[in-house]
Amino acid sequence: MSVGDVAVRAAGVWKRYGGGLTQVDALAGVSADFGKGRFTAIMGPSGSGKSTLLHCLAGLDKPSDGKVFLGDVDLTTLPEKQLTHLRRDRIGFVFQAFNLVPTLSALENITLPLDLAGRKPDQDWMTTVVDTIGLMDRLRHKPSELSGGQQQRVACARALVSRPDVVFADEPTGNLDSRSSGDVLDFLHRSVREFNQTVVMVTHDPTAASYADRVLFLADGQLQSELVDPTAETVLDAMKQLETQQDTADELAG
Amino acid sequence: MFKLGLRSVLAHRLRFVLCTLAVTLGVAFAGGAMVFTDSLSTALKKNFAVSTAEVTVTPTSPIETGTDRPATFQIDLVDRIAAVPGVAAAVPQLLVSNVQILGPDGKLLENYGLTSFGAAWPRDPGAAPFKLVDGTAPWGGDQLALDESTASRAGYHVGDQVRIVTPARAVTATLTATTTPAQAGAAAGAPLVSFDGATAQLLLLGKPGWTSITVSLKPGSDANTVSKAIGDTIGDSVTVRTAKQVTTDGEHDLDNTFGGFGTVLLLFAGLALFVGGFLIVNTFAMVVAQRSRELAMLRAIGASRGQITGTVLAESVIIGFVGATLGLLVGIGVAAGIRFGYELLDLRIPTASLQVTPTTIIASYVIGIGVTVAAAAPAARRAGKLPPVAAMRDDVHVPERSLLVRLLIGAFMLLMAVLFFGIGVSTGGLPGAVLITLGTGTAVLAIVMLNPIISRYVVRALMYPFGRKAPVTLGRRNAERNPRRTSATASALMISVGLISGLLVIGASVKASIDKSMVDALGTAEILITNDGTPSFSTEVGDRTAKIPGVQAVQRVRQQSGEVGRANVQVTGVSDGTLAGPVTTTFDAGSAAALDAGQALIPRNLAKTLKLTVGKPFDLKTTSGTHRLTVGGIVAPNRQLNAVVVSLPTYATLGGSPSDNLLYVEVAKGNQVAQVRTGILDQLRKDYPTLQVRDQEAYAAVAREPVNGVLIAVGFLLAMAILIALLGIVNTLALGVVERTREIGLLRAIGMDRPQLSRMLRVESIAITLLGAFLGLAIGVAFATAVQSAMVDDGLAVRDIPVLQLVIAVVLAVVFGVLAAVWPSRRAARLDVLQAIASE
Numbered sequence A: 001m002s003v004g005d006v007a008v009r010a011a012g013v014w015k016r017y018g019g020g021l022t023q024v025d026a027l028a029g030v031s032a033d034f035g036k037g038r039f040t041a042i043m044g045p046s047g048s049g050k051s052t053l054l055h056c057l058a059g060l061d062k063p064s065d066g067k068v069f070l071g072d073v074d075l076t077t078l079p080e081k082q083l084t085h086l087r088r089d090r091i092g093f094v095f096q097a098f099n100l101v102p103t104l105s106a107l108e109n110i111t112l113p114l115d116l117a118g119r120k121p122d123q124d125w126m127t128t129v130v131d132t133i134g135l136m137d138r139l140r141h142k143p144s145e146l147s148g149g150q151q152q153r154v155a156c157a158r159a160l161v162s163r164p165d166v167v168f169a170d171e172p173t174g175n176l177d178s179r180s181s182g183d184v185l186d187f188l189h190r191s192v193r194e195f196n197q198t199v200v201m202v203t204h205d206p207t208a209a210s211y212a213d214r215v216l217f218l219a220d221g222q223l224q225s226e227l228v229d230p231t232a233e234t235v236l237d238a239m240k241q242l243e244t245q246q247d248t249a250d251e252l253a254g
Numbered sequence B: 001m002f003k004l005g006l007r008s009v010l011a012h013r014l015r016f017v018l019c020t021l022a023v024t025l026g027v028a029f030a031g032g033a034m035v036f037t038d039s040l041s042t043a044l045k046k047n048f049a050v051s052t053a054e055v056t057v058t059p060t061s062p063i064e065t066g067t068d069r070p071a072t073f074q075i076d077l078v079d080r081i082a083a084v085p086g087v088a089a090a091v092p093q094l095l096v097s098n099v100q101i102l103g104p105d106g107k108l109l110e111n112y113g114l115t116s117f118g119a120a121w122p123r124d125p126g127a128a129p130f131k132l133v134d135g136t137a138p139w140g141g142d143q144l145a146l147d148e149s150t151a152s153r154a155g156y157h158v159g160d161q162v163r164i165v166t167p168a169r170a171v172t173a174t175l176t177a178t179t180t181p182a183q184a185g186a187a188a189g190a191p192l193v194s195f196d197g198a199t200a201q202l203l204l205l206g207k208p209g210w211t212s213i214t215v216s217l218k219p220g221s222d223a224n225t226v227s228k229a230i231g232d233t234i235g236d237s238v239t240v241r242t243a244k245q246v247t248t249d250g251e252h253d254l255d256n257t258f259g260g261f262g263t264v265l266l267l268f269a270g271l272a273l274f275v276g277g278f279l280i281v282n283t284f285a286m287v288v289a290q291r292s293r294e295l296a297m298l299r300a301i302g303a304s305r306g307q308i309t310g311t312v313l314a315e316s317v318i319i320g321f322v323g324a325t326l327g328l329l330v331g332i333g334v335a336a337g338i339r340f341g342y343e344l345l346d347l348r349i350p351t352a353s354l355q356v357t358p359t360t361i362i363a364s365y366v367i368g369i370g371v372t373v374a375a376a377a378p379a380a381r382r383a384g385k386l387p388p389v390a391a392m393r394d395d396v397h398v399p400e401r402s403l404l405v406r407l408l409i410g411a412f413m414l415l416m417a418v419l420f421f422g423i424g425v426s427t428g429g430l431p432g433a434v435l436i437t438l439g440t441g442t443a444v445l446a447i448v449m450l451n452p453i454i455s456r457y458v459v460r461a462l463m464y465p466f467g468r469k470a471p472v473t474l475g476r477r478n479a480e481r482n483p484r485r486t487s488a489t490a491s492a493l494m495i496s497v498g499l500i501s502g503l504l505v506i507g508a509s510v511k512a513s514i515d516k517s518m519v520d521a522l523g524t525a526e527i528l529i530t531n532d533g534t535p536s537f538s539t540e541v542g543d544r545t546a547k548i549p550g551v552q553a554v555q556r557v558r559q560q561s562g563e564v565g566r567a568n569v570q571v572t573g574v575s576d577g578t579l580a581g582p583v584t585t586t587f588d589a590g591s592a593a594a595l596d597a598g599q600a601l602i603p604r605n606l607a608k609t610l611k612l613t614v615g616k617p618f619d620l621k622t623t624s625g626t627h628r629l630t631v632g633g634i635v636a637p638n639r640q641l642n643a644v645v646v647s648l649p650t651y652a653t654l655g656g657s658p659s660d661n662l663l664y665v666e667v668a669k670g671n672q673v674a675q676v677r678t679g680i681l682d683q684l685r686k687d688y689p690t691l692q693v694r695d696q697e698a699y700a701a702v703a704r705e706p707v708n709g710v711l712i713a714v715g716f717l718l719a720m721a722i723l724i725a726l727l728g729i730v731n732t733l734a735l736g737v738v739e740r741t742r743e744i745g746l747l748r749a750i751g752m753d754r755p756q757l758s759r760m761l762r763v764e765s766i767a768i769t770l771l772g773a774f775l776g777l778a779i780g781v782a783f784a785t786a787v788q789s790a791m792v793d794d795g796l797a798v799r800d801i802p803v804l805q806l807v808i809a810v811v812l813a814v815v816f817g818v819l820a821a822v823w824p825s826r827r828a829a830r831l832d833v834l835q836a837i838a839s840e
């Protein structure tokens, strides 16, 4: 992959919490490239550092060591204000829950990053995005009047509306039933296929991961392996394999 | 349950600091008022305890009199009382508060609000209200004595020449003695000038007479028996009191005097607590909402409703207790400060140690805890109603009383308010103003009730000019999202702004009315002569003024108080009914010519209430008794409010003293007013240094001055109420930041920068502030204009709405709103984005 094709790059990223005996390395030297127009899933057991990695990549958190590049911008040295504006203009984010501002309607939530930037939405793109989430008739509703799945789709639309360089999603389907999950994943998938968006998604659901082009496996803050063009079965196999490796490692350590 | 309450207070320390502060301010006012008045009256009463002659006799006055114009009697009364069985000696006394003492620089001595008294040197030192400290008793017209405190303050020593001004004339005399109060009484601690008896009568009364008789008893006689015997012998024309009764009456007077000051402080304490109550209501509503899951869980594991309500109330008791304790301490500090201030001024006000009575302590705690518990009660009640299953649910809604009930109650009260206003305006006068005030109170409560329903629309309209940028929309929506909290916060401000704007409008109207009545009152006169310090001055001033070149005519005006029916009136004597002066030029009936026939001119409203017409007789009570007069004319009201106007000869028959209160000077054609004024000053200032010679504008300015003073004093105290209302806004914003931590994290994550975050909170703050200011302004202006309409004939002839001042008040409110957002914004900006998102 040439530099021009990379949307985000992590280079030897460490994240260290605490100090002395209670020191935890949430990330221990993670290096990875995330290609433009690609859908990447990050998997791993709970506490393996997935969210931490995503936050570092999205400029929400600063690595203790290493660098993160969005295109050719080094996020680790960017001052707070520029970082905020970069998040607003060039990054989309979908959290597991509580994604929407309760006082704003669905439409207002979608356009919020643009409104904060003082930009006018690109009407064609808006229509496309809103069409794709399939909530035309719900745009005037407040979040409390939408189901969990609908809320997550609105959050996805918000993440996409400013045509960001990357959309990060941290377990976006973690709180949803399988049907709603399907809607949300379909939407992310289509945004990559049809609109050439770049998506990085954390999940622990093999089915969700199977929507991606590539899966990265994380354990103890380190990249363990990677799977290209996954299916639910191959992901499951890879997870099992990792678990046994992990157990043996633990036994050896113990 | 109390333990749980305590834990909660400790866990939410910050939030309770503001609540406690609100209680503290309120209790400080209340406690300070009580400590101060207790201390002062205890000190003064201590002096009363060492009182006075065994029996005191004073002439009975048909009307209430002041110490500046007491009722007098002739010396023969002394002999008649001396003859009563059981009386050892009867000594006449003379005490009047109508002298002015000048300093060595020839200027009026500053007395810091204390009244100066003039007295006759006692014939019998044993029964005297004051004792000799140094020197010898004054004798004759060129000797006088001063009280020690005043002499030392002014820097006079025995042997110095001292200048004083009395209603009879200006006097320069040798200081032969200094005195100290022997016993309390009206003059205790006050500046006191004394002369020998004949001089005192001449200078102070302008005629022979005395103001009281002190009686000593023969051994074995009983004060009660003797005083009854005196009463029986002399009759109703005198009031006889034993030492004990004098003490009680004096204490009563003191309580009235200082009670007034205390009442004002207590009123503001009430206001502060009322406004602070809104803050407490909000905080507890919020605490219960936040802890609803935990409280429901307690219910689920077996806590009763009462116990849940109990934990919440326990929190409020703790806050009330802490607030009351701090408030009491601050209050004592304030009282000590006031007392220290008096000592700094070297006024010999008898001082006692600070009196912190059990009543004060108990009252402070009852007030502090009572208000807090009352404000927390609705939230506590709702907490008790939480269903146990709420513990298992995600979205807990604390049950609230339905808005429909609010709407109905609010609408009903609003209707009542409108009714009060209507009746008040049509009734007019003071009763009308009282009704309007009641209506305003009802309207305030109605708006407090309706506010959660209407606030959304009002906020939207008021915030329209702020545009629709994202932070503005978010801030405005935040203000709308919890209507109860927003409106409770705004209501606190509404009350303060309402009072201030009402005050501004009434103040401006009073001033405008004074200006107008000045023009009416001065009529053709260009110059007005008055005296500083005491109301009346020597007739010689008028005599000399009339001879000054350029003076066309001088109108003498004398004033005393009287009663017609049950109404207090001013009795005004004028030397010339044809010169405008105090006689308004607008006659409803009759004419000024009636004055020379010994008839009286009465004001329109008096004629209306007593159904008097020209030619009808009426009874006028003055210090000298009841007099029958005939109505000679009915005049429109002017500055001489409620004045019954008579000619000077008639005035003399009504018992008025022969000294002038005002001189209206008409300048002869072809002369400059300023020149004539300088001429008068040159002639008279040397002998009468306290005379004020003013032209129209200067006099109007003087008449307006007390209005300014009152406005400033009240405005200062209202500022305290605003401060508490602002604390409420800070509180609400800070609560919002805590409550919406996650939302703020989200907004920051998707690209809201810190200035935008601050802006969002600022807009919310401004929205609440504008809501409060707007409603307050509406109520205040409505109240003031209605009162003005009701009192058109009672001194508020002109309505003046000071638009600029009101606009400034609203702009200031917005500025304060911006300031109130500073601290909550800082807190919000400091939130760590990731932690905020992860928070519950």
Ligand SMILES: Nc1ncnc2c1ncn2[C@@H]1O[C@H](COP(=O)(O)OP(=O)(O)O)[C@@H](O)[C@H]1O
Residues within 6 Å of the ligand: A017, A018, A024, A025, A026, A044, A045, A046, A047, A048, A049, A050, A051, A052, A053
């Ligand atoms: N703010 C923090 N302080 C201390 N340790 C943290 C913090 N955030 C995460 N960690 C630790 O870092 C590790 C990785 O966390 P996280 O990235 O949330 O894992 P995942 O999302 O894969 O479940 C965990 O061991 C977690 O306990």
Ligand SMILES: [Mg+2]
Residues within 6 Å of the ligand: A050, A051, A052
């Ligand atoms: Mg995670």
